[in-house]
Amino acid sequence: MAAQEIHLELLLGKQVIDSTGKAIGRIEEICAEQQGEEWVIKEYLIGYAAILERLSAWNIGMAILHVLGAHKIHGGYTVPWDQLDLTDPQKPRLHCSLEELKSLNQNY
Numbered sequence: 001m002a003a004q005e006i007h008l009e010l011l012l013g014k015q016v017i018d019s020t021g022k023a024i025g026r027i028e029e030i031c032a033e034q035q036g037e038e039w040v041i042k043e044y045l046i047g048y049a050a051i052l053e054r055l056s057a058w059n060i061g062m063a064i065l066h067v068l069g070a071h072k073i074h075g076g077y078t079v080p081w082d083q084l085d086l087t088d089p090q091k092p093r094l095h096c097s098l099e100e101l102k103s104l105n106q107n108y
Contacts, residue, residue, distance in 0.1 A: 006089050008041075016046050016084070018094045024077060027092065044084055047076030047104065076104030 011027050018024050025047030032039045079101055085093040094101075 006086055011044075011086075011089060011092065014090065014092055016044075016079070016092045016094065018098045019096065020098075022098070024094070024098055028076075041081040043081060044079040045076060045104065046079055078102040078104060 008030050011030065014027050015023050016025060016027060027044050027046055029045035031042045031045065033042055034040075077098070079094065083094055083096045083101075085095055
Protein backbone atom coordinates (compact mmCIF):
# COMPACT_ATOMS: atom_id res chain seq x y z
CA MET A 1 0.00 0.00 0.00
CA ALA A 2 1.36 3.42 -0.93
CA ALA A 3 1.89 5.96 1.82
CA GLN A 4 -0.66 8.74 1.96
CA GLU A 5 0.16 12.24 3.13
CA ILE A 6 -2.48 13.90 5.27
CA HIS A 7 -2.30 17.42 6.64
CA LEU A 8 -3.18 16.89 10.29
CA GLU A 9 -4.57 20.38 10.77
CA LEU A 10 -7.30 19.47 8.25
CA LEU A 11 -8.41 16.56 10.44
CA LEU A 12 -9.25 18.82 13.39
CA GLY A 13 -12.99 19.20 13.67
CA LYS A 14 -13.80 16.22 11.43
CA GLN A 15 -16.71 14.08 12.62
CA VAL A 16 -15.70 10.48 13.42
CA ILE A 17 -18.07 7.59 12.71
CA ASP A 18 -17.92 4.32 14.65
CA SER A 19 -18.09 0.85 13.10
CA THR A 20 -21.92 0.90 13.28
CA GLY A 21 -22.21 4.23 11.45
CA LYS A 22 -22.93 6.33 14.55
CA ALA A 23 -21.19 9.71 14.96
CA ILE A 24 -19.10 9.69 18.15
CA GLY A 25 -17.65 13.20 18.08
CA ARG A 26 -15.11 15.37 16.34
CA ILE A 27 -11.32 15.10 16.30
CA GLU A 28 -10.18 17.79 18.72
CA GLU A 29 -6.56 16.81 19.40
CA ILE A 30 -3.85 14.69 17.80
CA CYS A 31 -1.11 13.37 20.08
CA ALA A 32 2.30 12.54 18.62
CA GLU A 33 5.81 11.90 19.84
CA GLN A 34 9.14 12.33 18.19
CA GLN A 35 11.03 9.16 17.31
CA GLY A 36 14.39 10.06 15.85
CA GLU A 37 13.80 12.60 13.11
CA GLU A 38 10.16 11.62 12.59
CA TRP A 39 6.96 12.40 14.45
CA VAL A 40 4.68 9.42 15.08
CA ILE A 41 0.95 9.70 15.80
CA LYS A 42 0.08 7.96 19.07
CA GLU A 43 -3.62 8.75 19.46
CA TYR A 44 -6.51 11.00 18.56
CA LEU A 45 -8.74 12.69 21.15
CA ILE A 46 -12.36 12.96 20.15
CA GLY A 47 -15.34 14.78 21.66
CA TYR A 48 -16.19 17.63 24.02
CA ALA A 49 -13.75 16.69 26.77
CA ALA A 50 -10.94 16.67 24.20
CA ILE A 51 -11.49 20.37 23.53
CA LEU A 52 -10.27 21.18 27.04
CA GLU A 53 -7.22 19.01 26.42
CA ARG A 54 -6.49 20.78 23.14
CA LEU A 55 -6.71 24.16 24.81
CA SER A 56 -4.47 22.92 27.65
CA ALA A 57 -7.21 24.06 29.96
CA TRP A 58 -8.29 20.78 31.57
CA ASN A 59 -7.71 21.84 35.21
CA ILE A 60 -9.12 25.32 34.73
CA GLY A 61 -12.09 24.02 32.76
CA MET A 62 -12.88 21.39 35.38
CA ALA A 63 -12.59 23.97 38.18
CA ILE A 64 -15.09 26.23 36.41
CA LEU A 65 -17.46 23.33 35.76
CA HIS A 66 -17.19 22.29 39.42
CA VAL A 67 -18.14 25.81 40.56
CA LEU A 68 -21.13 25.61 38.22
CA GLY A 69 -22.21 22.32 39.82
CA ALA A 70 -20.74 19.69 37.50
CA HIS A 71 -18.79 16.92 39.18
CA LYS A 72 -18.13 14.77 36.14
CA ILE A 73 -17.60 15.50 32.49
CA HIS A 74 -18.11 12.99 29.69
CA GLY A 75 -17.99 13.38 26.02
CA GLY A 76 -14.65 12.26 24.79
CA TYR A 77 -12.62 9.27 23.73
CA THR A 78 -9.00 8.34 23.18
CA VAL A 79 -8.53 6.57 19.85
CA PRO A 80 -5.25 4.71 19.26
CA TRP A 81 -3.61 5.68 15.96
CA ASP A 82 -4.27 2.27 14.38
CA GLN A 83 -8.00 2.30 15.18
CA LEU A 84 -8.85 5.30 12.99
CA ASP A 85 -9.41 4.69 9.28
CA LEU A 86 -8.21 7.74 7.36
CA THR A 87 -8.63 6.25 3.90
CA ASP A 88 -11.04 9.13 3.30
CA PRO A 89 -9.71 11.97 5.52
CA GLN A 90 -13.00 13.85 5.06
CA LYS A 91 -14.88 10.96 6.73
CA PRO A 92 -12.72 9.30 9.40
CA ARG A 93 -14.09 5.99 10.69
CA LEU A 94 -13.26 3.74 13.61
CA HIS A 95 -11.91 0.24 13.03
CA CYS A 96 -13.27 -0.78 16.45
CA SER A 97 -16.46 -0.45 18.43
CA LEU A 98 -17.10 2.51 20.69
CA GLU A 99 -16.97 0.22 23.74
CA GLU A 100 -13.33 -0.64 22.96
CA LEU A 101 -12.20 2.98 23.31
CA LYS A 102 -10.86 4.59 26.46
CA SER A 103 -13.22 7.28 27.68
CA LEU A 104 -12.02 10.76 28.61
CA ASN A 105 -14.41 10.79 31.60
CA GLN A 106 -12.95 12.79 34.41
CA ASN A 107 -14.10 13.24 38.00
CA TYR A 108 -13.26 16.42 39.82
